[in-house]
Amino acid sequence: MTSSKPRNAGDAAGAPGSAAEFRAARDFLLAHREDWQAAYEGFAWPRPAEFNWALDWFDAVAEGNGRTALWIAEEDGSGVRLSFDDLRRRSNRVANWLRGQGVRAGDRILVMLGNQAELWETALAAMKLRAVVIPATPLLGTADLADRVERGRVSHVLVRAEDRGKFADVPGSYTRIAVGDRTGEEPGEGERGGEYGGEREGEREGEYGGEREGGGTWISYAGANHADDTFTPDGPTRADDPLLLYFTSGTTARPKLVEHTHVSYPVGHLTTMYWIGLRPGDVHLNISSPGWAKHAWSSLFAPWNAEATVFVHNYTRFDPARLMAEMDRAGVTSFCAPPTVWRMLIQADLGGLRTPPREAVAAGEPLNPEVIETVRRAWGVTIRDGFGQTETTVQIANPPGQPLKVGSMGRPSPGFSVVLLDPGTGEPAAEGEIALDLSASPVGVMTGYAGDPERTAEVMAGGYYRTGDIGSRDADGYITYVGRGDDVFKSSDYKVSPFELESALLEHEAVAEAAVVPAPDPLRLSVPKAYVVLAEGWEPGPGTAKALFAHSRAVLAPYKRIRRLEFAELPKTVSGKIRRIELRERTARGGGDEYREEDHR
Template sequence: MTVNSPPEQGTATEEFRAARDFLLRHREDYDTARAEFDWPRPAEFNWALDWFDTIGERRDGIALWIVDADGSEHQVSFRAMTHRSNQVANWLRGLGVSRGDRLVLMLGNQVELWETILAAMKLGAVIIPATPLLGPADLRDRIDRGRARHVVTTSADAAKFADVPGDYTRIAVGESVPGWESYADSAAAEEGFTPDGPTRADDPMLLYFTSGTTAQPKLVEHTHVSYAVGHLSTMYWIGLEPGDVHLNISSPGWAKHAWSNVFAPWNAEATVFIYNYTRFDAAGLMTQMQRCGITSFCAPPTVWRMLIQADLSTLATPPSKVVGAGEPLNPEIIEQVRRAWSVTIRDGFGQTETSVQVANTPGQAVRPGSMGRPLPGFEVALLDPVTGEPADEGEICLALQPRPVGLMTGYADDTERSAEVTRAGHYHTGDVGARDADGYITYVGRTDDVFKASDYRISPFELESVLLEHEAVAEAAVVPSPDPIRLAVPKAYVVLAGRHEPTRETALSILRFAREHLAPYKRVRRLEFYELPKTISGKIRRVELRGRENELHRSGGGAEGEFREEDFPELTG
């Protein structure tokens, strides 16, 4: 590995590069990195202009490499990506996109996604990432509460906006769509870009909608520093170096995609590699990993669980850096991968609100079940949820003096919630962990009812709200039900209304209704008619239902009278 020597201090770019190079030099020296790392805190910084555009001046490497299921592929150099994003920025400026404007970006893993991300950053526009899985109801929320002035999506998804009101610029990638601007026209724009002025480091850059326990998703606001600079910690966790070819399996629209498909690899001057499969195929994935020389690999536990069911030995040259994120990995999975690839999967912990806070870093011992130790730049405290005092097991919190760079500004348009999570000198994650004598932290669970299904974060409230719209449903509570592949799937406990009977036909009607009104990743996959346990004040005790699900799982099956999605060929056929 060749690491550029630390530059003379002065500009924001030099400050960022010095911090980056320090972490590269101490990639396997955790103690030194923890003790001596300082976050760069420039007053003005635009990562796309001040960092990404400088990479092409030092190396003519590949920035983005996309392989599609049909065998076609696209490689874009850092230099070419700089020129192309300049063109897109100039073209968007001509359409009226300006500093501070909010832009919904709903594209798949295609070159135009990265071009638009960089272009929007150069203009100072605020990106609202959106997964293509979203339907019209979710999009209305993003346009309305996000106060979006522009939308970039594919021609195929343009129809989803037909019933989404608002005075916003409509831009379609692909075939021409009546009433929409054609992204292809950007190819005629100038390749040189001049910003309209400096970008303040605390200017907003990203606005993420994330599930919560309230009626509406939270809006997490990040700046040009909190995510771009903050993900130096993610680069350090993965162990990325210049010239690496990094494959991260994540869908656009989610924070993890920005973590490991934009900022962490490009901070390291590594290649972002994408394999666009239509249906997950472990053997096909490993064939591409071997052919393309993947050196670094990140995947959620759902993918790791499917990979170990295949023959891992078919990958003759496995990546030297492998990590998992999204939920804790079973030690058995880690051991099977270690036996087959002679590398150890390293867990990491972070949130949409932060970059990676806690992780197993390169060169350090990995303890089974532990997600590691605090990353350089983060002071982590475990606080008793009741007393607020330090504890061996408690809520994972970040000290705010000094405030870590890799932390959100707050929840947009919600000062009360922002103040709540940053009370008493700490940012409160809402997650619980246990720390051993050597500082290793093991994840325990959420302090609220949000749960993960596959790698997606699910808010019970959102799913219950949809179920309650069905005429047969009087009450509903959604909890995670253990699943061998997805870790957990949403299960609905339902109290019927009026004269409705707990029959197969009723269950089918409710599941079909949920399927039609929820995005695929939020789908209710199991249902049971059940009297809901409640507190004396009438609140549903989901903790009791979660305990019941875990007990049913330990006993070897579901409850008598439980209905599962796979029981209905008319749903899954």
């Protein structure tokens, strides 16, 4: 039997007891999955001095394990299913092959792949090599990639073959590795588990060798098929060794470079596993694009911490009916999606899902109460919100089995001490900036912003990690999201939360999406202006504007009412988050086909 050697307690891969300590913490959370009080009071972070999640945890679980770890369903009906042991052996091959291409501990690899098996293989292989991964979405263009290669000090890039051309004008002496197109090459219904093995058309070993497309010679990833599947680490993995460097989505400024370690995300995402409510043997579907932190949260660490199956449905255009059919076919038991997807789902017939998931969660942005209620009526399942950032794991959440307050993000996750800091005084308050008390040494927090000590010092000032988000806490300890610190604004000297107003608008059947920003006003300083994306069947015009203004007057206090309205698509980051900064700038400039409340009573 092949294996990764040496491994487990006391060897070069991990410190004595590191895997056992991790498992004990994991099992404690599983045992208290519906008892938040006991979990919060009794949980202690594992704090190994040395730990390599891929070797000490994944491989230990995977060896000889034929259960499905990864199931990818393609739009054309094809797909692939790989067992835990398949991925253990395959990632060993990839690690050995990458080592042969010059990848060393500490090297930075920019990985730009879609939802394909090579993405998971490479993630595990890089961990085993102690290389540092910079995840990137295939949606990035040349300018973004040049910034990442330069600021990320990239030594190697590993990308889809069709994306090679994007690197033609990206300077650097990095190794170029291309993953060939396997469209239509994987088996369909009744997919086999097992190795890819052999050669595939379009990615024979050395096919790209000598080609200069993309500014240099490209090496074919297919060579990894022929590498040894027994892997030996070249040294111990320190807990504080860097593992991941994430460029943030840049909703308000230039993307920051967030650094995580071999502990902060792999171990930190025990809280994400707890929030989702994952159990061994579950089939978990997470709607998230590779390249963003949420993909690592919920398509890698959290499900495999729980020994669950990662299920992926690839599609080019979102089709709610097809998605629900795939969920039924795969037997999805837990489902995580961003609010944008949930809002699209409720526009469809939710009754198309014959067997709803046991667990349903949302993350990325706050979820509006109207969406939660619609899904509850259709599926009998309550979507549970949670809060975290690229810089952290899940800080605040509604775990399974707990009383829910619609609109609230829930209570602090086990292992986190959450404080709300008054923006003026910096003192704890009932409403203020959401912050983590660092004196409790929470594991699931970044080490800082790579190459930016000033910004790191700013967000870690005074012994707190400061999120930049505003929240309010009620008497029961539940925290409700108010908004980004730079999104909240004043109107007639009243503080206005865009999220609250957006949630109110979404209660109207005409509204599919909405974003609220301040519009200059000579009397009130500013008034709320809404940018609205209409639901199917509604047309922009004075009649729809009048209906929405009437709805606003009916459900909002006078100082919160929508006073300006414009029908328009919402600018978003490549990760799908609304760029309110663009809308604020657009509003400040004036113009556009704007409706005013005083003209439509």
